Amino acid sequence: MTGTWIEVDLDAVVENYHEIIKHLRPGARCMAVVKADAYGLGAVEVARALEQAGCEAFAVTKVDEGLILREHGIKGIILVLGPTTKAEWPEAIKAELHLTLSEVSWIKTLNEVSLELEQEGFPKVKVHLKLETGMGRTGFWPSELAELAEALACAPHIRVEGAYTHFARAAQKDKQFTSAQYERFQASLARLNTLGISSPWQHVCNSAAFLDYPEWHHDFVRIGTLLVGHYPGPGFSGKIKLRDPWAAKSKISQLRKVPKGTYVGYQSIYRTKSETQLAVIPVGYADGFGLVPHLVPQGGIDFLKIVLKNFAALFGISIGQERVELKGQSVRVAGKIGMQLTVLDIGMLNCSLGDEVRIPLRRTVANARIPRIYRHGEQILSKRVIKEGVLPAYTEYSSMTET
Numbered sequence: 107m108t109g110t111w112i113e114v115d116l117d118a119v120v121e122n123y124h125e126i127i128k129h130l131r132p133g134a135r136c137m138a139v140v141k142a143d144a145y146g147l148g149a150v151e152v153a154r155a156l157e158q159a160g161c162e163a164f165a166v167t168k169v170d171e172g173l174i175l176r177e178h179g180i181k182g183i184i185l186v187l188g189p190t191t192k193a194e195w196p197e198a199i200k201a202e203l204h205l206t207l208s209e210v211s212w213i214k215t216l217n218e219v220s221l222e223l224e225q226e227g228f229p230k231v232k233v234h235l236k237l238e239t240g241m242g243r244t245g246f247w248p249s250e251l252a253e254l255a256e257a258l259a260c261a262p263h264i265r266v267e268g269a270y271t272h273f274a275r276a277a278q279k280d281k282q283f284t285s286a287q288y289e290r291f292q293a294s295l296a297r298l299n300t301l302g303i304s305s306p307w308q309h310v311c312n313s314a315a316f317l318d319y320p321e322w323h324h325d326f327v328r329i330g331t332l333l334v335g336h337y338p339g340p341g342f343s344g345k346i347k348l349r350d351p352w353a354a355k356s357k358i359s360q361l362r363k364v365p366k367g368t369y370v371g372y373q374s375i376y377r378t379k380s381e382t383q384l385a386v387i388p389v390g391y392a393d394g395f396g397l398v399p400h401l402v403p404q405g406g407i408d409f410l411k412i413v414l415k416n417f418a419a420l421f422g423i424s425i426g427q428e429r430v431e432l433k434g435q436s437v438r439v440a441g442k443i444g445m446q447l448t449v450l451d452i453g454m455l456n457c458s459l460g461d462e463v464r465i466p467l468r469r470t471v472a473n474a475r476i477p478r479i480y481r482h483g484e485q486i487l488s489k490r491v492i493k494e495g496v497l498p499a500y501t502e503y504s505s506m507t508e509t
């Protein structure tokens with residue numbers, strides 16, 4: 107490979123799946139959450155590997171994500187977790203995606219669309235009711251349940267297949283809020299039951315809740331984070347055995363020896379302290395390098411760390427500057443990470459153009475255009491490349507035998 111690429115070890119994903127199902131309550135199944143391109147690993151490849159390993163259900167956020175999985179041969183249940191629109195329903199129903207129902211106002215039209223397609227020979231639309239219990243995002247509030255039941259009673263072409271909720275704080279130490287959410291979920295289900303609406307399946311657990319509340323596994327657990335090899339937060343490490351399937355790599359594309367006092371990068375925030383070598387790698391923040399999602403400090407110490415880091419940066423001292431791995435050594439990024447190029451200060455390390463560098467690229471923000479190489483042990487199974495600069499973007503899934 108040239109440039110920058112990501113190696114995904116599909117065996118590790120499958121092993122994580124086996125580890126998860128070992129800890130499931132009898133009768134519960136793992137719904138693999140492969141939204142956002144399987145957290146950056148590649149939704150099609152990950153879902154294929156998991157389906158082969160016996161996984162029967164998948165979840166995504168959007169209809170398009172579900173359609174891509176179907177187009178690439180995924181046969182299992184595919185639940186769309188996010189809100190959908192009328193324009194998307196016909197395609198979604200034809201592809202037998204399960205939809206999340208979270209708006210009373212959709213029901214009449216969804217019922218009509220489903221009826222029309224039934225007359226063409228497609229099965230009834232299957233929905234999972236999303237119940238709002240404390241996430242404050244999507245779902246039916248307790249006050250809407252009567253209206254929901256009434257609308258569903260007039261919608262015989264919608265089949266309620268499941269009911270679920272999503273936890274806001276399952277990965278945090280305080281368990282009270284999560285328990286309260288679970289109680290509200292049960293209360294809403296009971297209420298719906300008295301109103302004549304029942305659902306065959308129930309599911310509430312994400313990765314953190316799966317680990318902490320085996321008694322809540324119900325029919326499915328919805329797992330993303332653990333499958334891609336991460337623990338959902340501090341305090342969860344080692345609770346089950348996980349392997350990391352992800353390795354982002356780049357190659358040195360320019361190498362220069364420079365004298366002491368050389369400025370590096372935008373705003374000249376970095377200056378070499380002695381004679382050294384600068385190596386350029388073709389990766390930057392447009393690829394997701396150095397980006398973090400919206401993080402809110404978790405308590406006072408965390409807050410202080412953030413303040414200190416920003417204060418030091420004001421004086422040109424970079425604390426926690428990104429580091430990469432070169433020839434087994436940790437080397438630092440020099441100066442600001444650029445849009446598509448980054449400079450490393452590699453000291454007098456003996457290396458050459460083309461040497462591989464391992465970069466800590468956060469999976470969920472890694473640009474989809476970075477090629478993904480899928481591995482089975484040392485063997486390369488396939489490769490996914492989205493061409494640069496081609497609009498609209500198209501995707502090639504190709505089998506290959508060489509790097």
Ligand SMILES: *Cc1c(COP(=O)(O)O)cnc(C)c1O
Nearest residue numbers: 139187272312313328329330331
């Ligand atoms: C993303 C998501 C999950 C998976 O959560 P993880 O903690 O990554 O396992 C489960 N349910 C819903 C509704 C989600 O949006």
